[in-house]
Amino acid sequence: MEKVYMSQDGFEKLKKELDEMKNVKRPEIQEAIATARAYGDLKENAEYHAAREAQGMLEAKIRQLEDKLARTEIVDSSNIPTDAVHFGAKVEVKDLDTGDIENYELVGAGDDDPINDKILVSSPFAQAFLEHKVNDEVEVNAPAGVLRYKILKIEY
CATH class of the missing domain: 1.10.287.180 (Transcription elongation factor, GreA/GreB, N-terminal domain)
Structure with missing residues (x-):
C-alpha cells in the first residue's frame, strides 16, 4: 500500500x-x-x-x-534538509519556455489547495522537483508536453 x-x-x-x-x-x-x-x-x-x-x-x-x-x-519538517526540494518546500521557479515566475508549495494530503499553489508532493508535477537544488533545471512530463523550469529559490 x-x-x-x-x-x-x-x-x-x-x-x-x-x-x-x-x-x-x-x-x-x-x-x-x-x-x-x-x-x-x-x-x-x-x-x-x-x-x-x-x-x-x-x-x-x-x-x-x-x-x-x-x-x-x-512528516516532521524539522528533520528535512533545506538545501533541496522536499516535502513542505516553497519553491520559486522560472518557466524556461515563457519566462514566467511561478511559486509552489509541496504539501501532503489535507493541505493541498491548487488554487493557492499548494500541490500534493505525490503529484507527478511535484515529484519532478524533489531532490533538486537552486539553479537546477527540471523537466516535467505533462499532458501538454515537456515543461522546463529553473529553480530560483527554496524556502521552508
Whole structure:
C-alpha cells in the first residue's frame, strides 16, 4: 500500500472532516431516509431514493478518508534538509519556455489547495522537483508536453 505523506495539521484536518461525516452527516442522512420512508410507497418515492444515494456517496467518502488516514505517515519538517526540494518546500521557479515566475508549495494530503499553489508532493508535477537544488533545471512530463523550469529559490 502506498503511503500518504502529510503534516500533522493536514492529518488533524482530515480526522475532523471524517468525524463530521460520521457523527453529523451520517445521522442527518439516516433521519432523511426514515422521514422519506414514512411517506409510503418506496418505489416512487424520490426523497427516499435521493437520501439513499446521498448515503451511498457519504459512505464511500468515509471509506476513502479512513483508508487515507490509515496509510498516513506524518512528516516532521524539522528533520528535512533545506538545501533541496522536499516535502513542505516553497519553491520559486522560472518557466524556461515563457519566462514566467511561478511559486509552489509541496504539501501532503489535507493541505493541498491548487488554487493557492499548494500541490500534493505525490503529484507527478511535484515529484519532478524533489531532490533538486537552486539553479537546477527540471523537466516535467505533462499532458501538454515537456515543461522546463529553473529553480530560483527554496524556502521552508
